[in-house]
Amino acid sequence: MMKKYLAVLLSGAMLLGAVSMTGCGSSSSSGSGDAAKEETASDSGDSEEASGGGGDNLAESKDMLTSAIDSVMTTDNHKMMDAGSTFDVPEAEGTAEELDKLDDSDSAKWHFYEYLDWDEAEDAEFPASPADGQNGKHVILIVHGAHAWTTCYQEAFEQACDAVGMTVDVYDPNWDQSTQDGYVDQAINEAPDAIVVIPVSADHAAQQFKKITSAGIPAFCSNTLPEADAMNFILAYTGPNDWYQMRNLADNLGEQLGGEGGVCYITHNVGTSPYYARTFGPMSELADKYPNIKSLDYQSPGFEAAAVKQVVSDWITKYGDDLNAIVLADDSDQAIGATEACEAAGRDDIIIVAAGISKQGAELIQGGKMYGASYQSCQADAGLAVRTVSEYFNGEDIARVSYIGTDIITKDNVEDFLPCQW
Amino acid sequence: MSEVNNKPKTNTAKVDTRKEEISKFSLIFNKLGIYVVVVLLIIIGMIVSKGSFFTASNIQSILEAVALIGMVASGLTFVTYSGNWVDMAIPLTMAAGGMLTVQTINLGFIPALLIGIATGALIGLTSGFMIGKFRANAIIWTWGFNLLLSGVIRFVWGGKQLYADQVANDSEYAQHAANTFFSISRTYIGKYISLMAIVMILMMVAAWFIHTKTKFGQELKIVGTNYEVAKYSGINCTKVMIIVYVINGITASTAGIFFSALRKTSSYENGTGYDFSCLTAVLLGGCLMDGGKGSVVGTFGGVIAYGILNNILSWIGLGTYEKYLVQGVVFLFIVWLNTYSNRKLGKA
Secondary structure: OHHHHHHHHHHHHHHHHHHHHHOOOOHHHOOOHHHHHHHHHHHHHHHHHHOOOHHHHHHHHHHHHHHHHHHOEOOOOOEOOOOOEOOOOOOOOOOHHHHHOOOOOOHHHHHHHHOOOOOHHHOOOOOOOOOOOOOOOEEEEEOOOOOHHHHHHHHHHHHHHHHHOOEEEEEOOOOOHHHHHHHHHHHHHHOOOEEEEOOOOHHHHHHHHHHHHHOOOOEEEEOOOOOHHHHHHOOEEEEOOHHHHHHHHHHHHHHHOOOOEEEEEEOOOOOOHHHHHHHHHHHHHHHHHOOOEEEEEEEOOOOOHHHHHHHHHHHHHHHHHHOOEEEEOOOOHHHHHHHHHHHHOOOOOOEEEEEOOOHHHHHHHHOOOOOEEEOOOHHHHHHHHHHHHHHHHOOOOOOOEEEOOOOEEEOOOHHHHOOOOO | OHHHHHOOOOOOOOOOOHHHHOOHHHHHHHHHOHHHHHHHHHHHHHHHOOOOOOOHHHHHHHHHHOHHHHHHHHHHHHHHHOOOOOOOOHHHHHHHHHHHHHHOHHHOHHHHHHHHHHHHHHHHHHHHHHHHHOOOOHHHHHHHHHHHHHHHHHHHHOOOOEOHHHHOOOOHHHHHHHHHHHHOOOOEEOOOEEHHHHHHHHHHHHHHHHHHHOHHHHHHHHHHHOHHHHHHOOOOHHHHHHHHHHHHHHHHHHHHHHHHHHHOOEOOOOOOOHHHHHHHHHHHOOOOOOOOOOOHHHHHHHHHHHHHHHHHHHHHOOOHHHHHHHHHHHHHHHHHHHHHHHHHOOOO
C-alpha cells in the first residue's frame, strides 16, 4: 500500500516538475493568437534592448542586411541573397475549366499552373511590419522533407539568418502532410517573429498559411509554388520560376534542333508543380515557337537511373531517328539514365537537356553527354527567403511574389557554376 | 452382423472430389508458374514491338532495368519463404552498403566493396538474431531497424550525399578505386551484356543452389512451412533465421553498392521503395507470404515479368496513370492465379 502512495506522490511530483519546467498552463503561452503576439512583442522588446533600442536596431539591421547581401556567397561563388525578380501576370484566356479542355501543348492551358493568379481583394489582414529591424528576430522554418537538397537549403538558410542577426529553428516533417500540419500548429504556439514554410503539398498550403496569418504571425512561403488561393494568406512567396527557366531551356533546345525534330520528356513526380512546369512548360514553348518540332511522348518513371534508362532505351528502339532530343525534369539520376541509354545505343546525336543543377549533371555537361541544364540555385532560394523576411522586418515594401535568378548552363559556362551546391 | 457390414454405405461415404475439380490450367500454371505469364508477355511484346522485341538492345534494356530488383529479390525470397513476409530494412541496408563502400574508398576498391557487403551482412545478422532468437515481429522489428539506420546515417553524414571522387584522397590509388567504383554499373561484356545483369543472374543461381541443394535450404523448407514442427524436430531455428537475414542483407547491400555506383553518389535515400517492388517480384514468382512455398526460379520469373511488362507498356506508349492501372491489374491477376491454382491443388 505504501509503495502505491509513494508511486502516486512521485508521479505527481514529476508532473509538477515537468509543468513548471515547460511553462505549460501559464497564461503567457495559452496558444491564442493575442497571447502569442504579446510574447513576441515582449521578446522583440528584449532583443531591441539588447541591441541598443528600436531605432538603432533598425539602422544596424539594415547595415547587416546590406553587408550580408554583398558578402554571403553560395558555394558556386554567386551572391546568395541577390534580389529576386517579378513577372507580370497576363490575362487568363478563360476560366480554369475552359482552359483545362485545351491541348497539352497549348500555353494558355497552363495559365493557372504557371502564374500565382489570385484575387488580391480576398487577401487576409496581414500583420503590419514592426519596422524595427530583423536583428534579434526569431524565425521558424518548416521544410517539406529530408533530402540532400533540403540539407543544402537549410544550411544556407541558417547561414543567411546568422549573417543578418536572426535565429532560426528548423522543423522537418519528412514529406508527411499531417506531420507538417502538426509542426505548423506547434510553430504557431511557439509564437516566433515569422514562419517560413516549404509546403509538402501545394493544394494543402492555403489551410496552413491561413492558420499562421490568423494567429497574427507573418507567413512566408518558399520554394514550392502553392495553389494561387493560398496567396491570400501569404505575405510573400519566394522561389524558383520553374516555368520561366524551362521555357528558356526549351528555346535554347529549339535553336539547337534547328527548329525540327522529335522530343520526348521524362517528368517529375506526377501532380507536383515541377511536373507541370518541367513537362508542359517546354512542350508548350516548343509548340509555340517551333511548330516543326514534334513532342513524341512523356513518361514518369521516377528518379531512378535504371528505370529512366529502360524508358529511354525503349524510346530509342521505338522512335529510331525520329527521336532527336530529350527533356528531363532532373539532371542527376534521370540524366544518368538517359545519357547511358543513348550511349549504349550509340545515339550521341540525341540532345539532352534538364532542370538542374547537380554534381552529376555538371559532370555530364562537362563530358559532353548532356547539352545543357537550367540553373536553379538551392542556396539562393534560401537566401532570397531570408532577405525578404528581413526586408519585411525593416518595414520595406516587399514583392508578394519574387523569383530567384536563373541561367542556362552549357559546356561553355559550366565552370562558372562549380562546385555544385549539393 | 455380417449383413449390416456388407451394406454399401451410400449415405455416409466421403469421396474426395477435389481432384476432379482440378482444371488442367491450374495444373499447368502450378507447374510452370510465372513462366506461363512470361511467355504470354513475350508474345504480346513481339506483337507491339513489331519484331523488335528480341533485338539485343531491347533484351539488354529489360535485363538491366531489373538487375537491381533481381539482386535484392534473390535474397528476399529467403525471408518471404521463411514466413517473415518482407524485410522492411531493405532500403536502408542498400543505402548503408553504398555509404560504407564510398566512405572507405580510400582503402581501395575491393576492400571498400567487401566492407559495404559486410555492412549488409551485419545488418542481416542483427535482424536475424532478433527475429530468430527473440521471435521479434519481423515487420515491426525491420521497420523500426530501418528507422534507426536512417537516423544513424543521417546523423553521421549530416543528411548529405557522398561522392566517391570527393571522398577519395588525391592519391592515384584512391582515385582509381573511385573510378572503378563508378564503372561497375557501366561495364558491358561484349557490348550488350551488362555486368549488373550478370551479377544478378549469378546471385539468382547462388540463391537457387543454397535453397535447393544445401542442408540449410532443406531446414528452411521445414521452418517456413511450420516453425513449431521445425523447432521440435531439432532444427536450430535461430540459426536458420540468422542465415536467412544474412543472405538477405548481403544481396541488399550488394544491390545498394551497384545502385550508388550507378547514381555516382550515396545517400540515405538510396533504396527507397525497393522493399515493396522486390516483394512484388517475389510474390509474382509464386512465393506465399505465409512462407513455405515458392522458389528462386519463380522469383527470377517474377523479376523478368516485371521488366517485360514495363517494356511493353513503354512500347504501347501508355500514359503514367494508365501504366499504373495496367501494372496493378496484371500484378493482381498473377497473384490471384497463383492463389487460385494453389487452392485447386490443395496447396494453400
